[in-house]
Each structure stands twice: as C-alpha cells, then as structure tokens.
Amino acid sequence: MSGFDRLAALVAKDLLVELRSREVAYSTLVFALLVLLIFNFAFELRVENLQALAPGVLWVTFIFAAVLALSRLFAAERDRGALEGLLLCPVDRGTIYLAKLISAVVLMLAVEAVAVPVFIALFGFNLPLVPLGLVAFLGSLGFASVGTLFSALAAHTRTREGLLPLLLFPISVPVIIATVKATGGVVAGDPWDLTLPWLQLLAGFDVLFIGLSYLVFELAVEE
Amino acid sequence: MGWMRRFEWLDLLGILTGLSLIAGLYFALVYAPTERLQGPVQRIFYFHVPSAWVSYLAFFVVFVASILYLWRRSVFWDRLGRASAEVGLVFTTLTIVTGSIWARPIWGTWWTWDARLTTTLILWFIYLAYLAVRSYVADPNRAARFAAILGIIGFIDVPVIHMSVVWWRTLHPEPVVVRAEGPALEPPMLVALLVGLAAMTLFYVYLLVHRVMVEETRDDLQLIRQRLAE
Amino acid sequence: MKAAIRVDGLEKHYGLTAALRGIGFEVGPGQVCVLLGPNGSGKTTLLKILATLVRPDRGVVEVGGYDVRRQGRLVRNIIGVVGHQTYLYEELTVAENLRFYARMYRVPDRRTREVAGLLGLEDRLDDRVRALSRGFQQRAALARALLHDPPVLLLDEPTTGLDADGRRRFAEIVADLRTRGRTVLFSSHAFELERDWADRALVLSAGRLVFDGPAADLDADVLAGLLAGKGADRVRV
Numbered sequence: 001m002s003g004f005d006r007l008a009a010l011v012a013k014d015l016l017v018e019l020r021s022r023e024v025a026y027s028t029l030v031f032a033l034l035v036l037l038i039f040n041f042a043f044e045l046r047v048e049n050l051q052a053l054a055p056g057v058l059w060v061t062f063i064f065a066a067v068l069a070l071s072r073l074f075a076a077e078r079d080r081g082a083l084e085g086l087l088l089c090p091v092d093r094g095t096i097y098l099a100k101l102i103s104a105v106v107l108m109l110a111v112e113a114v115a116v117p118v119f120i121a122l123f124g125f126n127l128p129l130v131p132l133g134l135v136a137f138l139g140s141l142g143f144a145s146v147g148t149l150f151s152a153l154a155a156h157t158r159t160r161e162g163l164l165p166l167l168l169f170p171i172s173v174p175v176i177i178a179t180v181k182a183t184g185g186v187v188a189g190d191p192w193d194l195t196l197p198w199l200q201l202l203a204g205f206d207v208l209f210i211g212l213s214y215l216v217f218e219l220a221v222e223e
Numbered sequence: 224m225g226w227m228r229r230f231e232w233l234d235l236l237g238i239l240t241g242l243s244l245i246a247g248l249y250f251a252l253v254y255a256p257t258e259r260l261q262g263p264v265q266r267i268f269y270f271h272v273p274s275a276w277v278s279y280l281a282f283f284v285v286f287v288a289s290i291l292y293l294w295r296r297s298v299f300w301d302r303l304g305r306a307s308a309e310v311g312l313v314f315t316t317l318t319i320v321t322g323s324i325w326a327r328p329i330w331g332t333w334w335t336w337d338a339r340l341t342t343t344l345i346l347w348f349i350y351l352a353y354l355a356v357r358s359y360v361a362d363p364n365r366a367a368r369f370a371a372i373l374g375i376i377g378f379i380d381v382p383v384i385h386m387s388v389v390w391w392r393t394l395h396p397e398p399v400v401v402r403a404e405g406p407a408l409e410p411p412m413l414v415a416l417l418v419g420l421a422a423m424t425l426f427y428v429y430l431l432v433h434r435v436m437v438e439e440t441r442d443d444l445q446l447i448r449q450r451l452a453e
Numbered sequence: 454m455k456a457a458i459r460v461d462g463l464e465k466h467y468g469l470t471a472a473l474r475g476i477g478f479e480v481g482p483g484q485v486c487v488l489l490g491p492n493g494s495g496k497t498t499l500l501k502i503l504a505t506l507v508r509p510d511r512g513v514v515e516v517g518g519y520d521v522r523r524q525g526r527l528v529r530n531i532i533g534v535v536g537h538q539t540y541l542y543e544e545l546t547v548a549e550n551l552r553f554y555a556r557m558y559r560v561p562d563r564r565t566r567e568v569a570g571l572l573g574l575e576d577r578l579d580d581r582v583r584a585l586s587r588g589f590q591q592r593a594a595l596a597r598a599l600l601h602d603p604p605v606l607l608l609d610e611p612t613t614g615l616d617a618d619g620r621r622r623f624a625e626i627v628a629d630l631r632t633r634g635r636t637v638l639f640s641s642h643a644f645e646l647e648r649d650w651a652d653r654a655l656v657l658s659a660g661r662l663v664f665d666g667p668a669a670d671l672d673a674d675v676l677a678g679l680l681a682g683k684g685a686d687r688v689r690v
Contacts, residue, residue, distance in 0.1 A: 005556065005559070006556065006557055006559075009553060009556035009557055010557075012553075013542070013545075013553045016544075016545060016549065017542050017544045017545060020544040020545065020581075021544045076542060076544070080538060080539065080540070080541065080542065080543055081536065081537070081538025081539070081540060082538075082540050082541065082542055084506060084536060084538065084540060085540025085541075085554075085597075086557075087505075087506060088504060088505075088506070088529060088532075088534050088540070089529065089554070089557040089558060090526050090527075090529040090530045090557075090558070091557060092526075146376070149372075149376075153356065153360075153369045153372065153373075156360055156361075156362075156365060156369070157356075157359035157360050157361075158359055158360075158361060162359075163355060163356065163359050166348075166351065166352050166355055167352045167355075167356070167373065169348070170345045170348035170349045170352060170377075170384075171349065171352075171376060171377065171380050173345055173384050173387065173388075174380070174383050174384055174386070174387035177387045177388065177390075177391045178387060181391065201387070201390070205383070205387075208379075208383065212376055212379065213376075216372050216375070216376070219293065219368050219369075219371075219372055220368075220369065220372060222506075222508075223364070223365065223506065223507055223508060362467075363468055364467075364468075445469060446469050449469050449470075
C-alpha cells in the first residue's frame with residue numbers, strides 16, 4: 001500500500017514526541033493506579049466477590065485512563081499549529097486518523113500492561129494474561145476508534161478536553177458492553193465458546209467504528 | 224406574499240396541532256377502556272409510546288439533516304438538525320419520565336435496565352452531546368460540521384447500542400419483566416394509541432417549524448445589525 | 454505558458470463577514486510576487502485558500518493548473534508553505550522534524566542537510582526546537598517549506614523574527630528560486646525592505662484587490678493612497 005510509509009512516519013513521530021515529553025504516559029498511568037487504589041477503598045474486594053467485580057474494576061480504570069490519554073492525543077498538533085503542517089502534506093486525512101489511532105492504542109495498551117500486574121499484586125487475584133490481553137486489545141481498539149475522532153473534534157472546542165467524555169461514552173456503549181462481558185468470561189475461566197461470541201461482536205464493533213471514523217475524519221480536521 | 228401564505232399554513236398547523244392534542248387527551252383519558260391488570264395508570268401508555276416514537280423520529284430527522292448538510296452545505300439543513308435535536312431531547316425526556324411514572328406502580332421500581340429503556344437513556348445522552356458540540360465550538364461552520372458528524376454516527380450507532388444491550392440482557396437473565404403493554408391491544412386502545420401518535424407527531428412538526436423560524440429570524444437580525452454597523 | 458497561480462472571482466465569507474471579494478489575478482511560473490495589505494485585509498485567508506487549507510466559497514482557484522477544491526492532494530505536492538505558526542514539534546530536534554516531513558513528502562533524508570545548510574541551521578540540527586530562538590525557529594520553518602523543492606511557494610510573513618543574517622539568506626533563497634523558475638508568493642509587513650525582492654506586487658484592502666502590477670511601480674505614497682481608498686481601483690499591467 002502506497003500510504004504505508006507515511007503512516008509509519010506519522011506513528012514514529014507521535015511515539016517519539018510522547019517518548020520525549022512522557023507527560024501523557026505518566027499522567028495516564030498514575031491516574032490508572034489511583035483509580036485502582038480508590039476501588040480498593042470503595043469496595044470490599046475480597047477474593048470471593050473479586051471474580052464478579054474484576055472486569056468492571058479493570059475496565060472503569062482503563063476507560064477513565066483512556067479518556068485522559070485520548071484527550072491529549074491532538075495536543076501536540078493543536079498547541080503549535082502542527083495540525084496545519086500535517087494537512088499541508090500530500091497525505092490522506094484517513095492516514096492521519098489511522099496513525100493517531102495506532103498511537104492511542106499503543107498508549108492504552110502500555111498503561112493496561114502496567115495496571116494489570118498492579119491489580120494482581122494489590123488484590124491478590126490472578127488473571128489469565130493472554131486471553132485478557134486479547135480482549136484488552138480489541139476493547140482498547142474499539143474505544144480508541146471513536147475516541148480518536150472525537151478527540152479531534154474536542155480539540156477545537158472552548159472547553160477543550162471537557163467535551164470528550166460527553167461524546168465518547170454514549171457512543172461507545174456497545175464496545176464497553178462487549179468488552180466487559182468478554183473480560184468477565186475470561187476472568188471466570190468460562191469455556192471458550194461462551195466468550196467467543198462477545199469477542200466476535202467486539203471485533204465487529206471495531207470494524208464498524210474504525211470504518212466510520214476513518215471516512216468522517218477529514219471533516220473533523222479541515223478548516 | 225410568500226410570507227403571508229406561510230403565515231396561513233402555520234396558523235393551520237397550530238390549530239390542527241391543538242385540536243389533535245385535545246383529541247389525544249380525550250381518547251387517552253376518556254375513550255380508551257381501563258386496562259384490567261394495570262388500572263388507570265396504564266393510560267400513561269398513550270403518552271409514553273407516542274413520545275418514544277417522536278424521540279426516535281426526531282433523531283432520524285437529525286440524521287437526514289446531517290447528511291444533507293454535509294452534502295449541500297446549506298444552512299437550512301443545519302438549522303433543521305439543531306431544531307430537531309432540541310425538540311427531540313424534550314420528547315426523549317418526556318419518554319423517560321412518563322416511562323418511570325408508569326413503571327413505579329407497575330413494576331415497583333422507577334427504572335429497569337431493559338433494552339428499550341437503556342437505549343432511550345443513551346439516546347438522551349447522544350442528543351445532549353449533539354447540542355453540546357454546537358455550543359462549545361466557536362466557529363459556526365465548524366460547529367455545524369461537527370454536529371453533523373455526531374448526528375450521523377449517533378444515528379447509525381443507536382441500533383447497534385440497542386442490539387448490544389439486548390444481548391447483554393439475554394445472557395444475564397433477570398427476573399421476568401411484565402410485558403409492558405399487557406395482553407394484546409383491544410381495538411379502542413389501538414385507536415387511542417394511533418390518535419396519540421398522530422397528535423404527538425403533529426406537535427413535533429409544529430415545534431420543529433417554529434424552532435427553525437426562530438433561528439432564521441435570529442440570523443436575519445444579526446445580518447441587519449451588521450449592515451447597520453458598516 | 455500556463456499560470457502557476459490562477460485566481461478568478463474568488464470569494465470567502467466567514468459567517469456574515471466577507472473576507473475576500475471578487476479576487477482575480479494570475480502569477481506566472483518563475484515570478485516572485487509580494488502580497489501587501491493591512492491586518493485583516495485578507496492576505497492570510499488568500500494564502501490559506503491557495504494552500505488548500507481553507508475552502509473558497511466561490512470562484513476559480515488553481516495552483517500549478519490544479520483546482521484546489523477537487524485536486525487538493527496534487528496541489529499539496531507542489532507547494533511549500535510557511536504560515537503564522539512554525540508547524541514544528543517542539544519536543545523534537547530540528548533534524549527529527551525535517552526528517553519527519555521529508556518522509557511525508559517522500560524526499561531523501563539528505564535534503565534535510567541541504568535545506569539546513571541554506572538557512573544556516575547546520576549547527577542547530579540536533580537542538581530541540583523548543584530550545585531555539587524565535588529567529589532560528591522561523592529558519593527551521595522555512596527549511597521545512599523547501600524540503601521537497603516545490604515549484605510554488607506560499608509564504609505568510611516569512612521574515613518574521615529573522616535577524617539580518619536570516620533575512621540575507623532568505624533574499625538569496627528567493628533569488629535562487631527565481632533563477633530556477635520557481636514561483637514565490639509571499640506576504641509582507643516590511644514593505645520598504647522587501648519590495649525589492651519581488652517582481653510583482655498585489656495589494657489587498659478590506660478583502661479587495663486594489664493593486665496588481667510591477668513592484669517597482671509601488672512606493673510608500675502610492676501604497677498609502679491605495680489603502681486609504683484613493684487612486685485607481687485596480688492597476689493591472
């Protein structure tokens with residue numbers, strides 16, 4: 001595909017900028033850990049009820065952290081007018097979207113990869129890592145798909161990041177439902193054929209949301 | 224000239240709307256028989272279902288207006304979308320409130336997370352998001368474009384949301400919920416419902432038209448102010 | 454010869470305000486044209502429309518023969534743009550910024566060194582943009598615009614923040630671009646100093662084109678007169 005080199009350049013640039021400043025990664029990670037901490041005080045998380053509560057605890061943590069990360073997704077571009085610089089390049093706007101999506105998912109996965117071991121350690125509850133990783137990937141992808149689009153919208157508003165949760169949460173309900181359900185199945189050690197439908201559903205949502213956002217992204221960033 | 228003609232149509236619409244609302248009240252409260260199982264409370268059904276119908280109709284109009292705006296870039300479609308969203312939000316609120324009032328004596332609870340209620344609640348939030356995007360974006364062209372994006376994505380998403388909530392519920396059995404309408408509708412009840420539907424739809428159109436006109440007048444006024452200032 | 458920039462009947466409104474009205478002009482290849490006018494006259498809007506960043510409401514706008522509305526991607530391939538902001542990522546070094554844009558424009562990495570040399574940035578390549586002075590940031594922004602050696606350059610007040618050495622380099626670059634048949638359209642606030650760099654001048658006032666002719670015909674008095682509304686409505690050569 002001809003646009004792939006530009007996509008790689010965009011992703012590399014985003015990751016490099018993040019690596020240099022580290023501001024988004026650190027604040028998101030610390031926030032995620034704090035949320036886990038608060039859950040500990042909010043619920044009596046003993047092992048018996050932990051199995052039922054773990055998917056919810058994990059995903060509330062991940063989603064709130066994701067909103068934090070997503071809201072800063074276009075910060076570098078917005079603050080220095082670099083978005084205009086990108087729009088001047090002979091690159092498809094959809095490619096810009098995909099690059100931002102990849103950066104968002106990488107960031108989310110990085111935070112999740114740290115938060116999960118912390119969860120296991122804090123609550124003494126073991127989680128099946130590989131299946132969980134798969135669910136986390138598909139769920140993060142779905143959430144970030146519309147999140148990236150809405151982040152671009154919210155970047156233009158007066159309240160900046162404040163608008164993002166308002167847009168994102170209602171629209172991403174299907175992804176949230178499917179992700180938490182699948183996580184529940186994985187955590188409870190359900191037989192695979194119970195969890196698989198949710199994963200297929202989740203994958204379907206991912207495709208739908210990525211497709212829609214990709215098509216519409218141009219309208220969100222131009223002029 | 225055209226203005227005068229439009230004025231007459233509006234008058235007609237207003238009278239028709241008023242009459243149909245009165246008729247709707249009559250049919251709902253007097254004409255329809257009292258339902259055996261649920262008693263008089265069931266009459267809220269004749270307000271609740273039409274409100275729900277209009278909430279979804281209004282969002283469909285938002286969807287169509289959004290597409291047409293992005294295609295034609297005519298400010299009329301933008302005004303229509305916003306007007307329909309505002310009116311739709313009101314009707315959605317009405318749906319949720321009447322639903323709750325109905326649910327309390329029947330199910331003993333103000334709320335239940337069944338698919339239709341949940342989807343309607345989320346629709347309420349999507350309406351809110353649509354209007355929020357308008358308010359928070361400074362440039363009116365951009366605001367219209369962003370709102371249109373949300374209108375399209377939101378509308379496509381609503382059946383997806385409904386589907387996912389249905390699956391969420393079926394795979395997690397809850398205490399059986401009484402079918403809201405009770406046994407099959409007898410003909411008089413059906414008539415009352417249809418009258419209610421017609422009345423609410425007319426009311427929606429009436430509010431929509433007026434809201435669009437307010438927006439047009441506001442813009443005209445601003446134009447006049449600007450010309451005077453130059 | 455086909456015009457490098459062709460504008461006819463261009464109009465742009467922001468809400469109820471008209472930013473540009475009935476603009477029409479042509480710039481041939483190899484011409485250097487200076488765009489003048491007070492703040493708010495529409496210079497930046499015009500440049501942004503030519504750069505495909507803003508959509509025109511009405512009129513024909515072509516750059517290099519390509520329509521900005523329908524062939525935006527092709528236009529972007531052949532233009533180099535300097536705007537009010539530098540388009541640079543402050544956390545990255547000059548070299549990293551240039552290399553990124555080089556990849557976006559699909560030019561080899563060695564162009565980074567070449568443009569850096571033109572702007573006197575050889576020693577600053579590994580400095581973060583954040584650490585550079587305003588003048589050097591502007592030089593880097595200019596370097597970015599030159600990376601892919603575009604046939605058409607659209608520069609919005611390109612000498613802002615430049616010191617004497619920077620301005621000298623810029624003048625040399627413009628002269629070199631002219632000899633190589635490149636087209637340059639740049640807006641200016643320092644009319645006295647920069648008029649001599651250009652062959653032609655376009656003057657905007659309140660969204661209208663009030664002068665279109667040789668830059669040499671324009672002196673301070675004529676300019677002041679035009680901007681005050683006196684003198685010929687359009688002077689075209």
